[in-house]
Amino acid sequence: MANNNLNQPSSLPSVIASSSVGTLIEWYDFYIFGSLALEITAKFFPASNPTAGLLSTLAIFAVGFIVRPFGALFFGRLGDMIGRKYTFLVTLILMGSSTFLIGCIPGYESIGFFAPLLILVLRILQGLALGGEYGGAATYVAEHAPPGTRGYWMSWIQTTATLGLFVSLFVIIITRKSMTPAEFSDWGWRVPFWVSIILVAVSIVIRLRMKESPMFTQLKAEGKTSANPLKDSFGKKENFKMVLLALFGATMGQGVVWYTGQFYAQLFLKNTCKMDSLQVDSWLGYALLLGTGGFILFGWLSDKIGRKVIMMAGMAAALLFTVPLFKQLYNTASPKAKAALETLDKREIKLAMTKLAKAPASGTADSLMTSDTVKYYADGSKYTKKVETILFTAGKPAAYAPKVTEKMTLSESNKWSIIFPIFLLVIFVTMVYGPIAAFLVELFPTRIRYSSMSLPYHIGNGVFGGLVPFIGALISSYNPTNPYAGLVYPLSVTALCFLIGSFFLSNKMEENVAD
């Protein structure tokens, strides 16, 4: 069987396609949860219930960066013991079924506390599956790719994360547009989760036809697989020091550059600039699609001039240009920065007083005052602000802070002023992320490659990268007057990683990975 596999290797494009499709679907599954977080929170985590709120925190906050490294360890160990093919088939099934089930769970109103609990469990399974998937796919492709073109072939796997985000945004936008907002909020948000099962079924069929990695097959036939991959990876100094080097010299910087370019930019436009959510997702989709070719370009280039040089250049570019690019986004989109364009004669303010049907528990409510402000700008953009305040009788102080809803809808003339900076940020992402899979597989031997490369990758991306939105928002809350304060964290980590990588990493490429 082993020799049969070695004698009849799968064609490289089919290996790439079958690996990439599955990985893309896993990213899709992981991202739709985040993109639909508002709808999920409303259905499963009511703000009135503190336990549900806590579960929400764990499900949305913790899974991204706690569970993924554990998935890397668990499935990495399996992959180094029983093989790459079966392990990442398991991760795909686990991810697909978890995603589908999220779309099937009845809301909090139907089954109460079990609803958020089930969401938490399924989200943990998603995180574990993702932790196991990427290392397997990267290792599998690397062990098929010929020397000298490994960076190019592996860069196809690298496109999947960005394309997964793109496909998730695309499916959500199509679903939103095909129904009314009320229908989407009621049941339509479940559709992207159900779509996953079709994608996963197709991918499973493709992956079942794949053969085991030839290098692993040979290793197994010779009885040289590791009996305890975790001990061999992290218990032996010679290998553990390379795991640490991969983490602090490459993946931690790559993780923060990636999350800043794709997710923090999205969050920044929605939260700081108050841009319309649908508009942000659509324009981000353009930038992602335009930038995706960069993964292939820099993967190919890394075969010519080395992996390290390109990754370090990407980090240097991110250090130099991230703040100016975010300033460009802010100046284009934020209502605060666009104030000079406003003309007072085009401002509309409407006040409405409504008698409340039901008094709040803390006092006798009198009225709900709604203030709607609409501002128009010279370039055709429109800003709306709705403030809802409860007014009490007899001059009693309001028990609740006013609810403020803001939305900036930019005119089409601003489209490329938003897309181009994000496109450049995505290009930096492709520089650091394009060559990294080839870099990681060349750092570790076949017998422990799956375990060894998965852990630094998922700590770098899951922990350092995954924390960018949270820490960014936290730092911003301390510095409300500085819209760019949240960039301190990713830029500091990038600077440190750039320094470490520049001095400690080698630019040499390991031609032979069959060791």
Added chain:
Amino acid sequence: MLNLVDNKTFVIALILIGALANFITIPVNILNLIKRVLGGLWISLACVAEYFLVSAGSGKMSAATGPSAAQTITQWITILIIFTIVMVGFFIYGVYGATGQYDRAEGA
């Protein structure tokens, strides 16, 4: 801190240092010396970062009140556990660097 990473002089100096390491062949003995000195720096940085992390986290957790207190505490406990492990890793990395584990052999 934002002033530092938004400071063009600092960023350009950092990139020049990096470019020096990336594009100029530094004699092996000098490169190894730099790695050992940086290893010592990473050890110090790991300790200082952990101190600030624990200070900030404990301050935030003790100040948390109201319905969102449990969420704030959960978030900070998660961050403290995860980053303490990462800082231990960074400390060990510094020790490896300072003791010459990443030294390049002459002629390599």
